[in-house]
Amino acid sequence: MEPYKKHESIAALLNRSNVDTDQIIPKQFLKKVERSGFGQHLFHDWRFNDDGSDNAEFELNKPAFKGAKILVAGDNFGCGSSREHAPWAIADYGFNTIISTSYADIFYNNCFKNGILAIRVDKEQLDKLMSEIAANEGVRFVVDLENQQITTPGGNGFSFEIDPFRKSNLLSGLDDIGLTLKHVDKIDQYEQQHKKNYPWLWA
Amino acid sequence: MQALEYVMKKTMYEKIWDSHLVVDEAGQAPLLYVDRHLMHEVTSPQAFEGLRLSGRKVRNPHSILATMDHCVPTKNRDLPIADPIAKKQIETMAENCRVNGLKLYDMTDPNNGVIHVVVPEHGFVHPGMVVVCGDSHTATHGAFGALAFGIGTSEVEHVMATQTLPQKKSKTMQVIVNGELSKYASAKDIALAITGKIGTAGGTGYVIEYTGSAIRELSMEGRMTLCNMAIEAGARAGLVAPDEKTYEYLKGREFAPSGQYWDQALAYWKSLPSDEGALFDATVTLEAADIAPQVSWGTSPEQVTGVDGVVPAPESFTDEIKRQACENALAYMGLTPNTKITDIAIDLVFIGSCTNGRIEDFRIAAEMAKGTKVANGVTAIAVPGSYHVKQQAEDEGLDKIFIDAGWEWRDPGCSMCLAMNGDELTKGQRSASTSNRNFEGRQGKGGRTHLVSPAMAAAAAAAGHFVDIRKL
Numbered sequence: 001m002e003p004y005k006k007h008e009s010i011a012a013l014l015n016r017s018n019v020d021t022d023q024i025i026p027k028q029f030l031k032k033v034e035r036s037g038f039g040q041h042l043f044h045d046w047r048f049n050d051d052g053s054d055n056a057e058f059e060l061n062k063p064a065f066k067g068a069k070i071l072v073a074g075d076n077f078g079c080g081s082s083r084e085h086a087p088w089a090i091a092d093y094g095f096n097t098i099i100s101t102s103y104a105d106i107f108y109n110n111c112f113k114n115g116i117l118a119i120r121v122d123k124e125q126l127d128k129l130m131s132e133i134a135a136n137e138g139v140r141f142v143v144d145l146e147n148q149q150i151t152t153p154g155g156n157g158f159s160f161e162i163d164p165f166r167k168s169n170l171l172s173g174l175d176d177i178g179l180t181l182k183h184v185d186k187i188d189q190y191e192q193q194h195k196k197n198y199p200w201l202w203a
Numbered sequence: 204m205q206a207l208e209y210v211m212k213k214t215m216y217e218k219i220w221d222s223h224l225v226v227d228e229a230g231q232a233p234l235l236y237v238d239r240h241l242m243h244e245v246t247s248p249q250a251f252e253g254l255r256l257s258g259r260k261v262r263n264p265h266s267i268l269a270t271m272d273h274c275v276p277t278k279n280r281d282l283p284i285a286d287p288i289a290k291k292q293i294e295t296m297a298e299n300c301r302v303n304g305l306k307l308y309d310m311t312d313p314n315n316g317v318i319h320v321v322v323p324e325h326g327f328v329h330p331g332m333v334v335v336c337g338d339s340h341t342a343t344h345g346a347f348g349a350l351a352f353g354i355g356t357s358e359v360e361h362v363m364a365t366q367t368l369p370q371k372k373s374k375t376m377q378v379i380v381n382g383e384l385s386k387y388a389s390a391k392d393i394a395l396a397i398t399g400k401i402g403t404a405g406g407t408g409y410v411i412e413y414t415g416s417a418i419r420e421l422s423m424e425g426r427m428t429l430c431n432m433a434i435e436a437g438a439r440a441g442l443v444a445p446d447e448k449t450y451e452y453l454k455g456r457e458f459a460p461s462g463q464y465w466d467q468a469l470a471y472w473k474s475l476p477s478d479e480g481a482l483f484d485a486t487v488t489l490e491a492a493d494i495a496p497q498v499s500w501g502t503s504p505e506q507v508t509g510v511d512g513v514v515p516a517p518e519s520f521t522d523e524i525k526r527q528a529c530e531n532a533l534a535y536m537g538l539t540p541n542t543k544i545t546d547i548a549i550d551l552v553f554i555g556s557c558t559n560g561r562i563e564d565f566r567i568a569a570e571m572a573k574g575t576k577v578a579n580g581v582t583a584i585a586v587p588g589s590y591h592v593k594q595q596a597e598d599e600g601l602d603k604i605f606i607d608a609g610w611e612w613r614d615p616g617c618s619m620c621l622a623m624n625g626d627e628l629t630k631g632q633r634s635a636s637t638s639n640r641n642f643e644g645r646q647g648k649g650g651r652t653h654l655v656s657p658a659m660a661a662a663a664a665a666a667g668h669f670v671d672i673r674k675l
Contacts, residue, residue: 022642026648031623076437082246084355165369177360177364180361186226
């Protein structure tokens, strides 16, 4: 996983609530056995017309949002299925940061496994960011994870909260499994006790 | 003294959590031990690839049970799979299970079916376990008093390599359903009514424990239906305390404890229910008698009403976000405000899925379908959740009832719940579906899904529109 670095980028606006993972990556694209190449299908049903051409009405197709790394979206983003194809598609498309008031639990976890910083903000902060983008499409925000700070040209910046464990993993780009395996002795010990406590599970 | 005792009382969730903590140190996420790991073909291939690339091995192969369900055809099983990408995914699953020595019920196995239907059939999940699967409907197994939740593919890899998961402790929500359900209201209606009440984000960050007399009255199948849809209310897991019904269901099944171990397991299971007076972070109460058969009208499971209701008008929502969501949903669903639910005509009926693909679902649906004919222009398909459910239904003659009424009687799979296997709605088609999600495009691009119980679905098939089954 790439370490997450402080960056300045266009912030794209997707002012919709309860965006579900079926929209982020529709099921017809879940049959691949690889992790890569899902970005071309991100938001497929909204993004493309029936004939395969770009749907000009869809927010992310606006030229001003081209190259955006920051996605600003409505409440309860990523609800629905557990498919990690959703964050894979988001990351592969080019986003590394999502800003919303809330996320579905599984999606939220999945983001951090894929180098995506999902920032929770309050309603008022989100409204301000959304207004700033709407008034000035193509505006660039600065996201500084180290200092937990978002800065905007319109002065709508603020600091945000993040779990210290998730933060350090993103900053270092460390592999979760490697971290857990540092505790392999404890896992072994636990398992020995588990066999004594619940022998029927090992019979 | 009293205060101290109060603090010591634990919910069932807290008991399971505490007994599975492997590491709990400051500055890092607690590490939770995983007893059972369920798998299907869609969310596992990249996890096996990751394991292979890093040179790691599956730590406890015996903790894993795999099936093929999402992509499998529900008819003409004997023919090769037409979709080459689906075929590759199926073959990859088989190869991954072979190489790693994992138990797999492949497409031709008599035990095959939808993972969350198959697993309980074999007694693979017991009370008090921590159970994961790369599938959000893993919550189903909370019906046994197991902490069961969906995970992403990176976490699938993590569990394979370490048998643990870094987890954040959830808050607890008690959902109390008291009283008696009216005739033909079911566990599905309770689940939809709860989602309607608290919303799809209402349970975010919580594990729900369902309690109350109406829950105790539910069969194990009903409890599975209920817990299955905990995720639709935003909760990663739902729980029902184990009781005599749970023990009775498990006894004698292939992977249930037996012989000398049964009494030992039983004693442990009986220690699991939440202590009297244990504190929950939130409580929601419903009266069972108030729950009418539910029908979803929108594109989110919270957009739901009783069958005696009408399609709401956007203006009826004071919350601006909900107003906008209603407007978008009505446009997508092709519905106008104040239309009676019973006036909505349907094109297709689907009974099946991990929510409603069990034997009792087909029994009640067959009862409704008996002696009827599928309405003109309507297609009705019954997809058992597993080959065992299919066999049981055939032993009871239910298949004949469906076939005589003009239904298609299929082989098991996820089928139209998420329409990955070729069973899908075409643009503008409207379904009455016993599945769990009515998101845009879920059952096919432009398809319009109404979530209902099996009884409601079967009645709609005969009438061609929704029917208040309480009045039949």
